[in-house]
Amino acid sequence: MRWNDFLYFRKEERRGILLLLLLIVCTLIINILLSNKKSSSVIIARTDSLQREFEDFRRSLQxxxxxxxxxxxxxxxxxxxxxxxxxxxxxxxxxxxxxxxxxxxxAYHSTVKLAAGETISLNETDTAIWKKVPGIGSAYAARIVKYRRLLGGFYSKKQLQEVYGIDEELYAKILPFVVQDDNFSRLNVNELPFDSLLRHPYIDYKQAKVIIDLRRRKGRVESIEELGLLDEFTAEDLARLKPYLVF
Incomplete structure (x- = not known):
């Protein structure tokens, strides 16, 4: 028996093989078509979902x-x-x-400013109250309160001009809305330590040191006139310090 005898098919067998191949090809084509249709439906579903979300967003903006x-x-x-x-x-x-x-x-919450005739205390410590003064905002209010704390309080409205940024024009604008008071602290020259004296804006390092030295030599400082005899204090320095010092 030769090898090509194994590849010989009768007419009926050839028909069966062709039919089987045709069925296989049709099955493959159907599977491909169904797969494409399923993928398309998923894409369409996702697209519809995104479209609905976008429409909801647009309606919320309207x-x-x-x-x-x-x-x-x-x-x-x-x-x-x-x-x-x-x-x-x-x-x-x-x-x-x-x-x-x-x-x-x-929607900002603006501060209601004082009307003509309304006033606040010179030594007011609340920045919110200072912001009610026409011309005074958050920055100026914070600077005023901080400088007042360093001084121990203002003894004169003119001291507001020492606050950074308050020039003559702004000072003239806020002056009618501020009432002077005596609510400020005094410095006991003969009791305060060096650090406490130096903390005051009107006393520098040399002045604080000479006060301590004078107390060490004499036991106590008797008056502001005695400080005036020292080279470290000018007449202007003493004029500014006088309301704050007690002996």
Whole structure:
């Protein structure tokens, strides 16, 4: 028997083999078509889902009625004005485009200023109260309170001009709203240690040292006139210090 006898098929067998191959090919084609259809349906489903989320987002932006929206740690309110969409302005306003063009404006809490005739105490320690004075904002209020603490209190309204940034024009503006008082601390020249004397803005290192030396030599300082005999103190220094010193 030759080898090609094994590859010989009768007519009926050849028909069966061809039919089997045809069935296999059809099966493969059907599987490919079903696979493509399933993938397309998944893509369409995902696309529909994203589209619905986007539409929900757009509808939320179209909501009106003065609702508040948190943004960048501030509260923003919708306004009816029409602005360019999708922009954040220099003033902090957020603009959005969603059907109607709307924008958000920040809701700031402004400090109510004093009216003419209203006043505060010169030695007021609350920065919120100082901010009520026309011309005084957060920075100036903080500087005034800090300098007052270092001095132990103001004895004269003119000392406000020593606060950094308060020039003659601003001083003249705030002067009518401030009432002078005697609520300030005195320095006991014969009892305070070196560090406590040096902490006062009107006493420098050499002046504090000479006071301690004078106390060590004499036991105590008798008067401000005695300090005037020292080279470390000028007439201007003594004039500023006089209200604060006790002997």
């Amino acid at each position: 909501t009106t009625g003065g609702e508040e929206y948190p943004y960048n740690n501030h509260q923003y309110k919708k306004s009816r004005d029409v602005r360019h969409p999708g922009l954040l302005s220099d003033s902090g306003k957020l603009y959005a485009n969603a059907g109607k063009r709307t924008y958000f404006t920040p």
